[in-house]
Amino acid sequence: MKAPVSIEFPKEMQDNASYTRKRPAGFRYRAGFTEAIFIKSLQAEILHQFYSLKLAYLELFECRVHQPITVKFSTAQPDLFLVYILDGRFTFYTADEKEIVDTAQGQYYADYTPAGTYSVTLAPGNHAILYIVISPEWLDKTRGSFPDLQALMDKVITKSKEIEVLPHRFIDEHIEMLLFKLEKCHAENKMKLELRIYEIIEQLLSAYNASLKLGGKLLSPEQKNNLRIIRSYLTETITNGKTETINSLAERFEINSRTLRRQHRFIYGISLQHFITQKRMQQAHNMLKNDKMTITLVAEQLGFFSPSAFTRQFIRFFGYPPSDLFDR
Structure with a gap:
């Protein structure tokens, strides 16, 4: 071959x-x-x-x-x-x-x-x-x-x-x-x-x-396409410095939140929450490194409860604190 x-x-x-x-x-x-x-x-x-x-x-x-x-x-x-x-x-x-x-x-x-x-x-x-x-x-x-x-x-x-x-x-x-x-x-x-x-x-x-x-019944082409649309919307929303929860996504796209979670894991192999975290952390890195925004402002825009909560999540994801980006 x-x-x-x-x-x-x-x-x-x-x-x-x-x-x-x-x-x-x-x-x-x-x-x-x-x-x-x-x-x-x-x-x-x-x-x-x-x-x-x-x-x-x-x-x-x-x-x-x-x-x-x-x-x-x-x-x-x-x-x-x-x-x-x-x-x-x-x-x-x-x-x-x-x-x-x-x-x-x-x-x-x-x-x-x-x-x-x-x-x-x-x-x-x-x-x-x-x-x-x-x-x-x-x-x-x-x-x-x-x-x-x-x-x-x-x-x-x-x-x-x-x-x-x-x-x-x-x-x-x-x-x-x-x-x-x-x-x-x-x-x-x-x-x-x-x-x-x-x-x-x-x-x-x-x-x-x-x-x-x-894995149970395979998803229909329409269901898989709907998941792609949701992921694209989520990526665009986070890239624009906004935040979205699973419940708000489910409401916006008129799908049960448990069904949305199950279908996402079934197709992509990871939880929808993990996907959201990945996109938020990637955007946070960009906002800090390229846009020179403060940790407090990034945490606020991306929907974290506090700058310290954001910092803990950032360290878990990247292995170093967000303050390190200011020295690089």
Whole structure:
């Protein structure tokens, strides 16, 4: 299977990047059976490991990002992706900058990605992602084996133009074990190696398919679209220096607050309150660092009970007090 994704790094990164086939020390994930490219630039250091099989393709990216970067990528054909976030955070967008998915360390999911151009943003820090692409031929052969994934598989086979992201799940001990076995795969010949890789991928598909049954009834496209609208509204509101509670959101969008909480966790793998906290802290950082606002004013605008309550939340989120930003 040919590489399904073509990656384009930012021009400023390309201009000063060096490339080597060696795997440098200090990177956590090292899949010895893969090919590897190490990319080093002022903006980031990236260890890119990849392996192509006849019916599947896998890529493992481990990044040390020094400056915020946006990486563009394109897919030549529609594909089914199994995505595992091993470290950090990844936010994916369409070509017109609509958020597709925002996912963090310890989560995994399946998605159907039509042919097109997309992008992912990476903040400073360490990030690692593994994705496995399943060929339409394999999906057709395994029809009926993964009934809860079947609708997604059918999209690949029929080349639908609609993006579909299935619910996030947390990487538990069973998934960790399978990913570890995949990373450490080896055999005395290529045929046995690839047979083992196929077996592990099939187990990962089975595990995700089983998790969908445990999650209850899948949300309708209308429900998922409503969640995207709510998240976009919430992001815009907080970016404008305002605050919103779950109850006020539920009232505004005419949905039961418990239902809203449940649906958000089901689709995105994190609580809605956690998402609100993330956005508030990101905006607080921007208001303090870039807008040079005082801690008291930021706390007031973002709806905190007091500056001290805001400071405690800031420290829990970033690991340092907001006053440190004034010295940076």
